[in-house]
Amino acid sequence: MIPITVVEFGEDAERLVLEVLRSGNIAQGPLVRQFEERFAAMVGVKHAIAVNNGTTSLVASLAALDLQPGDEVVTSPFTFVATLNAILESGATARFADISEVDFNVTASSLSSAISPNTKVLMPVHLYGQIADMSEISALAAGRGLAIVEDSAQSHGSTIGGRHAGSFGLGSFSFYATKNITTGEGGMITTDDDVLADRLRVLRNQGMRARYQYELPGHNWRLTDLQAAVGLPQLDGYDAVVEARQRNATYLSDGLAEVNGIVVPTQLDGRRHVWHQYTVRVTPEAGIARDEFVAKLVERGVSAGVYYPKLVFDYEPYRSRPDVIIERYPVAERVVREVVSLPVHPHLRREDLDRIIDAVASIVSGR
Ligand SMILES: *Cc1c(COP(=O)(O)O)cnc(C)c1O
Numbered sequence: 225m226i227p228i229t230v231v232e233f234g235e236d237a238e239r240l241v242l243e244v245l246r247s248g249n250i251a252q253g254p255l256v257r258q259f260e261e262r263f264a265a266m267v268g269v270k271h272a273i274a275v276n277n278g279t280t281s282l283v284a285s286l287a288a289l290d291l292q293p294g295d296e297v298v299t300s301p302f303t304f305v306a307t308l309n310a311i312l313e314s315g316a317t318a319r320f321a322d323i324s325e326v327d328f329n330v331t332a333s334s335l336s337s338a339i340s341p342n343t344k345v346l347m348p349v350h351l352y353g354q355i356a357d358m359s360e361i362s363a364l365a366a367g368r369g370l371a372i373v374e375d376s377a378q379s380h381g382s383t384i385g386g387r388h389a390g391s392f393g394l395g396s397f398s399f400y401a402t403k404n405i406t407t408g409e410g411g412m413i414t415t416d417d418d419v420l421a422d423r424l425r426v427l428r429n430q431g432m433r434a435r436y437q438y439e440l441p442g443h444n445w446r447l448t449d450l451q452a453a454v455g456l457p458q459l460d461g462y463d464a465v466v467e468a469r470q471r472n473a474t475y476l477s478d479g480l481a482e483v484n485g486i487v488v489p490t491q492l493d494g495r496r497h498v499w500h501q502y503t504v505r506v507t508p509e510a511g512i513a514r515d516e517f518v519a520k521l522v523e524r525g526v527s528a529g530v531y532y533p534k535l536v537f538d539y540e541p542y543r544s545r546p547d548v549i550i551e552r553y554p555v556a557e558r559v560v561r562e563v564v565s566l567p568v569h570p571h572l573r574r575e576d577l578d579r580i581i582d583a584v585a586s587i588v589s590g591r
Pocket residue numbers: 277278279280303304306307349375377378398399400409410411
């Protein structure tokens with residue numbers, strides 16, 4: 225079976241974890257600080273604040289913006305449930321903007337139509353490893369006086385015009401086990417804003433600035449040095465990981481270009497796609513239903529993922545809440561029935577890639 229993700233660490237991570245274990249300082253300490261500094265440098269921002277997971281980084285970002293009931297956050301309907309849960313946790317109302325079928329992300333024009341007088345935050349999700357059109361979206365936010373929270377959980381290192389995901393407002397990253405950079409569980413918030421960064425650091429640590437000096441009711445959102453020891457060494461090798469993912473994506477797209485009804489993903493001009501997922505669309509011309517296509521891939525030894533099988537609000541707990549405003553999203557409603565993610569990770573060999581291409585081609589041609 226060709227797996228959809230492989231989790232593997234180098235000797236440098238093993239050594240650093242052992243060092244932390246032997247130091248006896250296993251909670252938040254100097255390695256978390258180093259991880260933050262290195263991550264901020266990679267994203268090109270002044271501050272990075274490490275937290276215990278990616279959902280927390282979204283929740284914390286919205287908490288730092290001090291939203292009030294009735295304030296609205298506009299996001300993508302085509303995302304992981306954490307995006308929506310974080311908005312509801314903040315006490316705000318969620319609205320959605322339709323996506324583009326080209327990059328699977330919200331656009332400035334769809335966001336613009338979803339903005340209401342109550343809108344306070346635009347929350348694009350950089351899905352599958354490709355940053356949304358942040359040049360346009362940040363211009364829109366600036367023009368309307370709105371904050372930006374980028375759900376960059378899947379897009380560490382993705383850029384547009386050379387500028388990184390997470391550098392346009394508050395950036396929110398995940399280091400969950402399957403993400404491009406991982407600490408098992410973990411998250412990071414990035415920002416150039418000194419005041420927000422300071423508030424986030426205080427909120428992360430029980431609202432405490434100095435020992436027993438509490439400024440506001442806070443949380444325990446801390447990451448540990450053990451986790452930072454796993455994450456830090458991955459930053460050195462990350463460009464090579466992205467290059468391997470890009471090579472695999474190009475090879476798959478070349479091999480699948482002629483397959484009828486399969487639409488391969490594209491890296492848009494001026495953007496760096498980091499290929500967290502390689503996601504094709506199985507369109508009606510393929511002559512096979514998406515779920516049957518996935519089942520046949522698995523029969524042929526290729527694991528495939530459906531991210532995501534339904535729009536984020538299309539589950540019982542979200543359907544009839546006044547703080548979840550559901551409208552029609554024609555592109556997202558279609559795309560959600562068509563997407564299939566194929567393995568693209570750096571551990572694939574040429575023969576694995578050929579097997580994936582052959583499996584897709586033979587299933588679609590009915591062989
Ligand atoms: C993974 C993910 C999250 C949540 O991150 P966790 O670390 O799992 O809490 C949020 N948004 C998106 C789009 C994700 O893929």
